[in-house]
Amino acid sequence: MIVNSGGFRLVSFDSGKLGPTVCVVGGVHGDETCGLNAIEVLERELAVGGRLLRGRLLTLVANLKAIRLTRRFVDFDLNRAFGKSDAFGHESQLAKDLASYLIEMDYILDLHSTSAPTRPFCAGALTDRHLEMFWMTGLEIYTHGWEVHRGHTMLIDEVNRLGGVGVIAECGRTGARETDEIAYSTTIHLLQELKMLAPVKLQPTASHRIVRIEQIIRANSDRFSFTRHFENFDPVKAFEVVAYDDGEPVTYHLPFAIAMPTQGKLQVGDEAFGVGIIE
Structure with a gap:
């Protein structure tokens, strides 16, 4: 069909x-x-x-x-x-x-x-x-x-x-x-x-990690810039300055893993990154 x-x-x-x-x-x-x-x-x-x-x-x-x-x-x-x-x-x-x-x-x-x-x-x-x-x-x-x-x-x-x-x-x-x-x-x-295809040897998963997205940080201006290049799930320290948004520092009060950091040009309201708490 x-x-x-x-x-x-x-x-x-x-x-x-x-x-x-x-x-x-x-x-x-x-x-x-x-x-x-x-x-x-x-x-x-x-x-x-x-x-x-x-x-x-x-x-x-x-x-x-x-x-x-x-x-x-x-x-x-x-x-x-x-x-x-x-x-x-x-x-x-x-x-x-x-x-x-x-x-x-x-x-x-x-x-x-x-x-x-x-x-x-x-x-x-x-x-x-x-x-x-x-x-x-x-x-x-x-x-x-x-x-x-x-x-x-x-x-x-x-x-x-x-x-x-x-x-x-x-x-x-x-x-x-x-x-x-x-x-x-x-x-x-x-x-x-799901046993829908014939089995073949699969690469075993080494470990599993669950990350809760506690907050999504959005740009409040079109002058949002990260302080350094962040890779997805990079660790961030409590109160570390992650970015500046119209000159104001962007921090979080807990250590976290940065999730989906948007490295390109952001407009007001765009998602900048997620605050990921490892569970």
Whole structure:
């Protein structure tokens, strides 16, 4: 089955046997390519003889118009548009159109990448079901709390509202070969753990770390600048000056791991970084 609405593309592979319904998503942000590349390889392998052992697998290319434009979004960030009353334009309608398909899913893996190099990690809600899904991805770091600060407006939040389990995998820097490989291997790891694909030897995960996003720091001006180059999950000391915002120092009263620091030019209201507390 192929659903091509013009706004999105959804392809279904059905084993004909009882099992979970899993959806792999790419292209929520039109300038992030790792999910698209992982989906292309996965679809090709299933088309030329790969076999699902059970359940149903769907691949969703979520925002075709933004992908054609090579832009993060057309009118409004799709990953902030689900259930948001003031969303508008192309992505507002697209979020509504997608919702009727998301209700069918048991698990959704939403593949993303970042503008700067980053250690791969997952993001989602903190429930037993979400943690179980995270453990099946083969990644080491799980963050939660983004959804609270963003008002539960992401695609995975819509999946959660509809009774499924949605997790984001941030796979690395956009355009890097390693990022594409991680997006694909994370997908295969999940499907093999769910016994939907024939088992092969998987790289064991050395450890797991859970990070709670206690706060999202946003720019209060267009003169926000970090005091140094921060990598994702770099440790920060209590009261260390992380950045200056219109000349004012930005600090936090506890030690934390800096999450998703945005190193580029920020506008007022943009997310600068998350305050991550290691649990």
